[in-house]
Amino acid sequence: MNDAVVSEEQLIQQLQWRYATKQFDAGKKIPAHLWQTLEDSLVLTPSSFGLQPWKFFVITDVPSREKLLQHSWGQRQVVDGSHLVVMAIKKDLGAADVDHYIEYIAEVRGVPVESLAGFSNQIKGFMNGPIDLTAWATRQVYIALGQFMLSAALLGVDTCPMEGFIPGQYDEILGLTPLGYSAVVLCPAGYRAATDKYATLPKVRYPKSDIVQHL
């Protein structure tokens, strides 16, 4: 059993503190070391089979982000956040991705590729089954989104999860398509503006008795 690194109160306090930031302070940047840690947290995100069917594109350049604004329903978080993370799925997932992953496991763990044949077949069997791999990969990305927002909040960084954008335009403008990725959700990160009135609105969550049910 590992020790807790936060108190129960601190965890809840940070979850209460966070909110979908509407106005970022465009002048306030996430320090470089802290940002590296947030990237490290993204890399450590769990995924089904551990396959990591994703890539996280980071954009800080303002003119590039201004180009995305019109494809983001004009939501300025895209530009005014310190960092914009475009969370993307790997397209056309298939046996080659599994082979690449299995080879990497063998390398990291110092075991023969052959010893992982069962696991490899399990993943490939799953992929050949009745599954929409695009939808499945997208769900995995949402694990990353959930983990990232909490990681940021724990470190005092604001975020805003954003589904309101046009993935096809993002893919084109950012050149994701030739890379084999497609944007599925955005998460600008930075620091809330003092003028963001949403920061102090009472958080709206249904009562626990409506959301958690013991069977």
Next chain:
Amino acid sequence: MNDAVVSEEQLIQQLQWRYATKQFDAGKKIPAHLWQTLEDSLVLTPSSFGLQPWKFFVITDVPSREKLLQHSWGQRQVVDGSHLVVMAIKKDLGAADVDHYIEYIAEVRGVPVESLAGFSNQIKGFMNGPIDLTAWATRQVYIALGQFMLSAALLGVDTCPMEGFIPGQYDEILGLTPLGYSAVVLCPAGYRAATDKYATLPKVRYPKSDIVQHL
């Protein structure tokens, strides 16, 4: 700007510590107060529009969980974890859910329902658009999954995300269907068994240079 409640090192340490637990110590239970905090963290999960299209069913009773085992590919985490969380989407999402939500916002924030008409129409417009609401709600649940696994890890609790189960059987056995919910992913929580050899295997994550790309 809020202060961080964990150090960068602690966050990464806990993400390294966590893993998809294969063997739980069936005798080790999550203390009641700690579990309440984890439930509170679930309630606080962010979702698109804040709509919370979900419910989290918690099962601790062993005989009930034994019944689920055969519909979980025999994965004993379902039974041996201290608590089993069945994460479910609300089915048949529609205008009634939006109205209910809007009324609740009005209540919590002490504003007239009419003042939220624009927001209400925005959500309803989205729902009437070209969107698969079941897939959308399922993605929201994965935000909860990602946040829950990290919340647990921060508090020294092990988890195992599980897609390998038969949702239809879960819905039937647990009686979710008449409640209007459908299971989409599982997350047993508890404490790793000392004998779980997976606990000490090196974690396999692609290099940051493969997973995070600056544009």
